[in-house]
Each structure stands twice: as C-alpha cells, then as structure tokens.
Amino acid sequence: xxxxxxxxxxxxxxxxxxxxxxxxxxxxxxxxxxxxxxxxxxxxxxxxxxxxxxxxxxxxxxxxxxxxxxxxxxxxxxxxxxxxxxxxxxxxxxxxxxxxxxxxxxxxxxxxxxxxxxxxxxxxxxxxxxxxxxxxxxxxxxxxxxxxxxxxxxxxxxxxxxxxxxxxxxxxxxxxxxxxxxxxxxxxxxxxxxxxxxxxxxxxxxxxxxxxxxxxxxxxxxxxxxxxxxxxxxxxxxxxxxxxxxxxxxxxxxxxxxxxxxxxxxxxxxxxxxxxxxxxxxxxxxxxxxxxxxxxxxxxxxxxxxxxxxxxxxxxxxxxxxxxxxxxxxxxxxxxxxxxxxxxxxxxxxxxxxxxxxxxx
Amino acid sequence: xxxxxxxxxxxxxxxxxxxxxxxxxxxxxxxxxxxxxxxxxxxxxxxxxxxxxxxxxxxxxxxxxxxxxxxxxxxxxxxxxxxxxxxxxxxxxxxxxxxxxxxxxxxxxxxxxxxxxxxxxxxxxxxxxxxxxxxxxxxxxxxxxxxxxxxxxxxxxxxxxxxxxxxxxxxxxxxxxxxxxxxxxxxxxxxxxxxxxxxxxxxxxxxxxxxxxxxxxxxxxxxxxxxxxxxxxxxxxx
Numbered sequence: 001x002x003x004x005x006x007x008x009x010x011x012x013x014x015x016x017x018x019x020x021x022x023x024x025x026x027x028x029x030x031x032x033x034x035x036x037x038x039x040x041x042x043x044x045x046x047x048x049x050x051x052x053x054x055x056x057x058x059x060x061x062x063x064x065x066x067x068x069x070x071x072x073x074x075x076x077x078x079x080x081x082x083x084x085x086x087x088x089x090x091x092x093x094x095x096x097x098x099x100x101x102x103x104x105x106x107x108x109x110x111x112x113x114x115x116x117x118x119x120x121x122x123x124x125x126x127x128x129x130x131x132x133x134x135x136x137x138x139x140x141x142x143x144x145x146x147x148x149x150x151x152x153x154x155x156x157x158x159x160x161x162x163x164x165x166x167x168x169x170x171x172x173x174x175x176x177x178x179x180x181x182x183x184x185x186x187x188x189x190x191x192x193x194x195x196x197x198x199x200x201x202x203x204x205x206x207x208x209x210x211x212x213x214x215x216x217x218x219x220x221x222x223x224x225x226x227x228x229x230x231x232x233x234x235x236x237x238x239x240x241x242x243x244x245x246x247x248x249x250x251x252x253x254x255x256x257x258x259x260x261x262x263x264x265x266x267x268x269x270x271x272x273x274x275x276x277x278x279x280x281x282x283x284x285x286x287x288x289x290x291x292x293x294x295x296x297x298x299x300x301x302x303x304x305x306x307x308x309x310x311x312x313x314x315x316x317x318x319x320x321x322x323x324x325x326x327x328x329x330x331x332x333x334x335x336x337x338x339x340x341x342x343x344x345x346x347x348x349x350x351x352x353x354x355x356x357x358x359x360x361x
Numbered sequence: 362x363x364x365x366x367x368x369x370x371x372x373x374x375x376x377x378x379x380x381x382x383x384x385x386x387x388x389x390x391x392x393x394x395x396x397x398x399x400x401x402x403x404x405x406x407x408x409x410x411x412x413x414x415x416x417x418x419x420x421x422x423x424x425x426x427x428x429x430x431x432x433x434x435x436x437x438x439x440x441x442x443x444x445x446x447x448x449x450x451x452x453x454x455x456x457x458x459x460x461x462x463x464x465x466x467x468x469x470x471x472x473x474x475x476x477x478x479x480x481x482x483x484x485x486x487x488x489x490x491x492x493x494x495x496x497x498x499x500x501x502x503x504x505x506x507x508x509x510x511x512x513x514x515x516x517x518x519x520x521x522x523x524x525x526x527x528x529x530x531x532x533x534x535x536x537x538x539x540x541x542x543x544x545x546x547x548x549x550x551x552x553x554x555x556x557x558x559x560x561x562x563x564x565x566x567x568x569x570x571x572x573x574x575x576x577x578x579x580x581x582x583x584x585x586x587x588x589x590x591x592x593x594x595x596x597x598x599x
Contacts, residue, residue: 073523080522080565110523194515196531241531292534307535310561311547 060326062162065092065129067319068105068266069286071138074115077123080313081110084287085123088319091335093128099321100161102129105266105284106136106172106231112189114147121151132159136231136266137172137203142189145170156209158216164225164324167216171230171245171265173206195241195291202239202246203232210247214254225260225328233265233283235276238294243268255279260328269317271334273344274299280349282322282332290316301352305334305342314338408436414450415443421457442477446484503583510584513577520566526581529565533588540598554582 070085077086092102104124109116117139124131133152140148145155155170178188191197205213220226228234234251237243245251255261261279269291272283281299290308298304308316314337323331329346336342404423409416417436422428428436435455439462443451454463454471463471464483472490474483483490514533517525530536541554548560558581559570571578 071528075523194527196527289529291529291531295532295534309547310529310565313565 060163062324063097063099064101064103064322064324065095065099065319066103066105066264066284066322067092067124067287068284069107069136069269069288070120071107071110071286071288072116072120072123073110074113074119077119081288082119082123084314084317085120086126087314087337088287089123089126091319093126095321098129100129101132102127103132103168103229103264103322104134105229105264106134107138107266107286108136109139109148111186111193112139112142112147117147117151132166132168132229134168134229134231134266135170135172137174137192138189140170140172141174141192142185156212162324164227164328165220167213167226167228169205169209169213169228169230171203171205171232171234173204173209174201175204177201198240200242202244203242204245204247205230205234205251206247210250210254213251217254217258220258222257223259225324226255226258226262227322227324227330228255228261228263229265230263231266233268233272233274233281234263234279235274235281235299236297237268237272237274237299238297241291241294243294243297252276252279262330264322264330264332271303271305271336271342271344272299273301273303273332273349275301275349275352280330280346282330282344285318285320285334285336287317287319301349303342303344305336306339312338408440410440410444412447414447415440416452417443418452418454420455439477442480445480449484449487451484506580506583507587508584509576510580510582510587513581514584517566519562519577520568522567524566526561526566533585536585536589537598538582538585538589539592539594541596543597543599554585558582558585 067085067088070081070088072081072085073079076082092099108120108124135145135148135152135155139145149155156168158165158167160166174192178191183191191200194200217226230245232245233243233248234245235248236245256277258278263279263281264284265281266284266286268283269286269289270283270293271285272281274281290305293304305316316336318335318337320335321333323333325331325346329350331346332344334342334344404421404426406419406422406424406426406428407416408419417440419428419432419436422432432455439453439455443453450467452465456463461473461475462477463473465471466484466487469487472483474480513519514526514530517523519525536554536557538554541557542551544550545552545557548556555573555578558578562568563570
C-alpha cells in the first residue's frame with residue numbers, strides 16, 4: 001500500500017538512513033505495520049524527534065557505525081547472543097556507503113573468559129570497515145583485562161579522523177574491594193556482572209586516566225570537535241544499576257573548555273539522550289538484550305524506546321550510526337531491529353525541546 | 362443465623378432502652394445495667410450484653426447516673442462491635458477520658474486499642490496481640506522465601522544457555538506481576554505470572570519449565586511480587 005507520498009514522507013522522517021535501500025525500508029515498514037496502520041502512526045513518529053539532516057557525505061561530514069554489548073558466552077556461534085552479533089556485523093557490512101569505521105562499545109564477553117573474547121574476536125573480524133575497540137566491565141573483571149588487552153591492545157587511546165579528535169576510555173574502573181574479600185576471579189566477575197547487585201561499587205574513569213585525558217586534551221585546540229567513547233555513561237543516571245560514573249563531574253570539567261563535545265556510551269542497552277553543559281550524550285543499543293529504563297533519573301531529553309516484545313528475540317536490540325556533521329556535532333541513529341530506526345538529531349539535543357516519551361516501563 | 366438474629370434483637374432492645382434512659386436523664390436503671398459499689402473514689406457503671414458474655418466497664422460514671430450522650434453512643438457502638446465475636450467472653454474498659462479502650466478476652470490480661478475498627482484484627486487471634494518474637498519469625502520466614510527466589514532469579518541454572526532472569530529484569534523490573542491474570546496475546550490465552558515465568562525459562566533461557574508447585578517457582582513468585590510491593594493490582598493491564 002505504499003504510495004509515492006508515503007515514500008517521500010519516510011525520507012523526511014529518517015533522512016539519516018541514507019544507507020537503507022527502499023526495499024529494506026519496505027521490509028521494515030511492513031514488519032512493523034507502519035504502512036498497514038497508515039498515517040496515524042507515521043505522524044506520531046514524526047512528532048517525536050525526527051528532523052532533516054544537513055550532512056553531506058564526502059565533505060567534512062562522515063559516518064561511523066557502532067556495535068555494542070554483545071555479552072557472548074562460550075557456547076559457540078549457535079548461541080542466541082552470538083547469532084545476534086553476527087546479524088549486526090552483517091548489517092554493518094551491508095551499509096552503503098560503508099562507514100568510515102566501526103566502534104565496538106564494550107562487553108563483547110559476558111564473563112570475561114578467553115573463549116568468549118576469542119569467539120567475539122572471530123565474529124567481529126568479519127567487519128569490513130576499520131574497527132576500534134572499547135572495553136566493558138564484562139570483558140575486564142575475570143582477569144583484569146589480560147586477554148582483552150592481548151587481543152585488542154590498550155583500552156585507553158585517542159586518534160584524529162577528518163578533523164575530529166576521538167578518545168576511547170576505560171570507564172569501568174572500580175576500586176578494589178575484592179582482594180580484602182578474598183574473591184576468586186570468577187566470583188569477582190560474577191559480582192561485577194550482576195547489574196542489580198546492591199553490594200556493587202560505582203564505575204569511575206579514575207585519577208590515572210583523568211590525568212591521561214588532561215594531557216591528551218592539552219594538545220587539542222578548543223575549537224576541535226571531540227567525540228568520546230566510554231562504556232559507562234559519563235554522567236549519573238541510576239546508581240543502583242551502575243548506570244553511573246562516579247567521577248563524571250571531574251571528567252566533564254576537563255571537557256568543559258571545548259566547543260563541541262559528544263560522548264557515546266554503551267552499558268545501558270537502551271535509547272538514551274542527555275546533555276550536560278556543552279556535552280551531548282548518546283547511549284548505544286545492545287545486540288544481546290535491552291535493559292528496562294531505570295525507575296528514576298532518566299534524562300529529560302531521552303525519547304524512550306518502546307517496551308520490547310519478549311517474544312521477539314531481536315526486539316529492543318540492534319546497533320547504530322553516528323553521523324558526524326561538518327560542524328563537528330553528531331546525529332545519532334538507533335538501528336533497532338524489527339522496528340523503525342530512532343533518530344536523534346544534534347538540533348534536538350541542543351535545543352532540548354520537542355521530545356515525546358515513548359511507552360513507559 | 363436464627364440465634365444471631367435473636368441476639369441482635371435482644372441487644373437492640375436493650376441499647377434502645379439504655380440510650381433512652383441516658384438521654385432522658387432518667388434515673389431508672391435499665392435491664393442491662395447493674396449497680397456496682399465503686400472501690401475507693403472511682404465511679405464506674407457496668408453495661409452487660411443480654412447473653413452475659415460481654416461486659417463494658419464505663420469509668421467516670423457513677424452507677425445510677427445518666428451518661429453524657431457521646432459516651433452512651435460510644436458504649437453502644439462498642440457493644441455492637443463486640444457482639445460480632447459470639448464465642449468470646451470480653452470485658453472492656455472505657456476510661457473516663459481519652460479514646461483508648463482496654464479489652465480482656467477470656468480472662469486474659471487487658472490490651473489497649475485506640476479504635477473500634479481494630480477489633481477484628483485483635484480478636485481474630487483470641488485477643489492476644491502478636492508478640493515481637495512472632496513478628497520477627499514471620500518476617501524472617503517470608504524473607505527466606507524471597508531470598509530463595511532472588512537466588513533462583515539470579516542463577517542461570519534455571520536455563521541451559523547461561524542466561525538468567527535478572528539479565529533482562531534487574532530488580533525484577535518489567536515483570537509486572539500486578540497485571541496478571543491477563544490475556545497474553547503471544548500465548549493466545551489468559552495466563553498467570555507463573556505461565557510467563559515458564560515461558561521465559563523455555564524460550565530465552567532454553568530450559569525445562571517448572572511444575573507450578575515447584576519450590577523454585579513459588580520462590581520466584583515470592584521474589585517478583587515482593588520487588589513490586591506497593592504497585593496497584595491491575596489484572597488484565599497491558
């Protein structure tokens with residue numbers, strides 16, 4: 001039942017999905033019932049944050065893709081989490097044009113085991129674009145990052161790409177409480193892996209890395225756009241689930257003098273948007289499972305994703321696209337599997353208005 | 362039933378007379394009033410129900426004197442409420458001032474209630490209030506069941522693929538036990554929470570479903586319900 005008019009409307013709704021073919025769109029639209037239910041649904045979507053994008057491919061602007069939070073278990077490529085990561089890798093490889101690079105957002109493994117990280121390494125090795133890696137707590141706390149570092153190198157680094165300064169942090173540093181408690185490595189790992197652990201301790205970037213960050217930034221002009229990748233959100237959302245970075249304010253202070261700063265973080269497995277001072281924050285989707293929104297502390301700018309259907313293995317999950325604009329700001333697209341993508345533009349974040357909450361949890 | 366009706370008829374008649382006598386400031390003693398010699402200076406009146414099992418000692422009122430209307434109504438109300446508990450021998454004391462009422466059931470020591478509405482709670486256990494020790498035992502036993510559920514909820518052993526409930530439901534979020542029973546569109550019938558628990562075990566967790574009376578199932582329900590304490594019951598809500 002698609003008409004030319006509806007097709008045009010779709011373009012204005014999801015301008016950033018330039019990589020999606022018309023056939024792909026129709027497939028998604030039919031699957032989600034947008035075309036079947038007609039304009040009512042489409043209008044609702046259009047009021048909830050979709051905007052025109054001024055990005056022009058091939059100029060200063062460029063596109064990055066991300067995949068995050070796959071939580072692989074050492075149960076081979078037939079396990080549902082492995083299948084989901086493979087699906088994300090295939091989706092990214094099918095993007096046309098290809099993104100400049102892919103960021104992996106951390107928590108490749110569930111329990112930090114060599115077998116899990118090795119399985120993940122094999123799967124993401126299939127990615128065609130260049131790959132940058134970030135570490136999550138699930139990758140780290142079995143052996144304190146030994147295997148992860150052996151496979152992927154340093155967890156903290158920076159690089160420049162087309163005029164943007166990128167920084168990758170290890171934001172899952174936790175003060176040692178396990179030595180005194182004489183925990184085994186696996187006990188420590190399981191303790192960290194439990195999100196709702198009332199005895200858990202908050203994540204930090206830590207003094208050592210903040211010093212590194214300060215040094216790294218000292219060589220960057222204040223006009224240079226900065227994009228930071230961190231596993232935990234670099235702000236305080238909900239402490240009980242460690243949707244939290246305890247020294248967030250100290251990190252934000254280091255970033256305050258810069259004109260254009262964006263933080264892209266994993267860990268929260270949900271559509272999440274925030275702005276603190278000059279810094280815009282975007283969450284990443286997980287390929288393994290969606291987290292519910294926390295009972296409190298959801299940033300006002302967040303346009304909540306719909307409650308996932310548990311009967312659909314891939315609902316509420318996916319991967320995403322980060323469009324870096326010529327002005328250095330970022331548009332973020334959440335590529336939710338089996339649903340329409342959700343698009344959060346730089347304008348919406350900077351003006352802070354016009355967001356409509358999705359279904360509540 | 363017949364017995365109770367007769368009892369009430371008897372009570373109403375007595376009370377009507379009693380209130381009338383109080384209002385009319387009539388010194389005539391009704392059938393339900395007995396004279397009592399006040400020990401020392403303390404004046405009391407005693408009102409007895411017609412079956413003789415309920416006795417209200419009204420302090421501050423001399424035998425033979427009319428009670429103020431408010432007090433008389435309170436006595437009537439209390440007597441009516443006590444009559445609900447046919448089997449019990451109850452003596453109640455209404456002090457001269459204040460709202461508290463003291464009750465002795467079947468000769469046990471007096472306990473204090475501040476509102477007649479508390480009677481059903483107090484008297485259902487034969488008038489013995491719960492001791493702190495009892496309350497601690499109950500809380501501990503309930504907590505043990507919830508903790509067993511917490512452990513099952515956070516253990517991937519329920520399934521076969523390493524996935525545990527808490528991965529998708531931290532603090533039992535998004536379980537909505539207060540919305541069951543409801544028609545689960547994906548299962549195509551009305552289900553209870555336990556049916557969804559079993560669905561999760563069989564599907565995302567790829568495990569074998571639990572029998573409905575499995576202690577692990579009961580414990581899971583206990584944990585999930587406790588985590589949603591205070592939520593309004595809304596069966597059928599989607």
